[in-house]
Amino acid sequence: MTEANVGRDVILEIPARADYLELVRAVVAAAAYVDPDFGDDRIEDLRLAVSEATTNAIRAHASLGSDNRIRVRCNVDDDRIEVEVHDRGPGFDAHGIPDLPDVDDPARLLWESGLGLPLMKELTDESEWASDDAGTVVRLVVYTRSFLRD
Amino acid sequence: MAGVNLGIDVHRRGDWIVIAPIGDLDMGSAPRLRQEVVTAVAAGDTHLVVDLGSVDFIDSVGLGVIVGARRRARSNGGEVMLAGLSEQARALFELVDLDRVFAVDLDLDAATAGPT
Numbered sequence: 656m657t658e659a660n661v662g663r664d665v666i667l668e669i670p671a672r673a674d675y676l677e678l679v680r681a682v683v684a685a686a687a688y689v690d691p692d693f694g695d696d697r698i699e700d701l702r703l704a705v706s707e708a709t710t711n712a713i714r715a716h717a718s719l720g721s722d723n724r725i726r727v728r729c730n731v732d733d734d735r736i737e738v739e740v741h742d743r744g745p746g747f748d749a750h751g752i753p754d755l756p757d758v759d760d761p762a763r764l765l766w767e768s769g770l771g772l773p774l775m776k777e778l779t780d781e782s783e784w785a786s787d788d789a790g791t792v793v794r795l796v797v798y799t800r801s802f803l804r805d
Numbered sequence: 806m807a808g809v810n811l812g813i814d815v816h817r818r819g820d821w822i823v824i825a826p827i828g829d830l831d832m833g834s835a836p837r838l839r840q841e842v843v844t845a846v847a848a849g850d851t852h853l854v855v856d857l858g859s860v861d862f863i864d865s866v867g868l869g870v871i872v873g874a875r876r877r878a879r880s881n882g883g884e885v886m887l888a889g890l891s892e893q894a895r896a897l898f899e900l901v902d903l904d905r906v907f908a909v910d911l912d913l914d915a916a917t918a919g920p921t
Contacts, residue, residue: 673833680829680862699893706864710832759905770865770901777900 663731668724669709671716671742679709679727686729687736692799700778701736701797707771708740708793715744715791734802735780740793746786815841818854821886821917825856830867838867842874851883854916858889863897872903888916 665686669675683705687698705727712725726741775782780803781796812827822845826838838855845853855871857863875885887907890898898904908916 673831676831676833677829699896702862703864703893703897706831706862710864710866713832757902770868774865774897774900 665729667727667729669727671713671719671723671725673710673713676706676709676713680706683727683729683736683738686731687797689731690733690736690799692801693736693797694800697797697800701738701795704775704778704782704795705738705740707775708738708795711771711793712740712742712744712791715742715747718745719743733799735796735798738795740795741790743790746788746791748786812859813837813841815845818913818917821852821854821919822850823854823856823888823913823917825859827859829862830857830860830870831862831864832866835866835870839870839873842870842877846877846881846883851878851881852919853878853883854886854888854913856888856913856916857891857894858913860891860894863891863894865901868897868901868903871907875906884920886916886919887911888913 665682667679667682669679680702684698684702687693687701693701709725709727716723716725723743725743726739728739728741730737775793775795779795780798781794783794785792785794814823814825814827816823816825824838824841824845826834828834830838842853845851853874855874860867871885871887878885885907887909888911890909895904895909898907898909908920
């Protein structure tokens with residue numbers, strides 16, 4: 656694993672293993688805590704969203720060798736924190752993922768997965784995916800409280 | 806590194822089996838919770854309380870295992886109750902509307918009293 660500061664970037668390259676999830680969550684939260692204007696609740700939202708993105712990345716690497724790392728880049732500026740999670744998996748079609756049934760629909764309670772993307776959208780101010788057969792980049796952004804107020 | 810080696814305590818409390826994970830409930834650790842649920846239901850213990858009082862963080866994978874536990878228990882005539890949710894866990898259940906399926910504000914005493 657390497658960790659480097661490039662400008663205000665924090666970059667992690669991790670093996671595609673679930674036991675690195677906690678480290679990713681901790682580093683992203685620590686980077687966000689540098690600016691107290693994010694607020695604990697928004698940092699908690701970002702921590703969960705990044706955990707979901709990294710979980711998907713680890714799954715995407717299931718068919719790859721352990722030499723292929725997942726790259727997490729975290730950039731904090733005056734107004735926002737941006738996190739990119741980059742995997743080298745086979746890619747996916749975000750538009751091909753069916754919507755979750757309503758919670759009142761009994762079929763919903765057969766769904767034990769598939770909440771990752773909806774959560775990332777809900778928990779962040781911006782979220783986007785770029786995916787092809789060389790991998791997927793998920794970009795998540797949370798703005799500071801004062802930026803959202805202005 | 807924490808996460809994969811989830812601590813978990815399982816004990817009986819009245820008619821209920823209390824399964825209490827300790828630590829973060831994510832992709833690395835949630836399978837251990839699923840395993841305990843499967844073991845309990847296979848042994849005929851279908852009334853389960855998942856005590857989240859010592860869980861620091863839960864994500865959608867952990868949520869999925871709890872949804873699966875409820876389905877498994879109910880299909881065998883049982884029930885799953887939750888206890889001791891943190892603010893983070895409660896917010897997550899509310900965000901995905903699962904607070905309409907599970908009571909999310911119970912302590913262990915209330916959860917082992919069963920559904921109201």
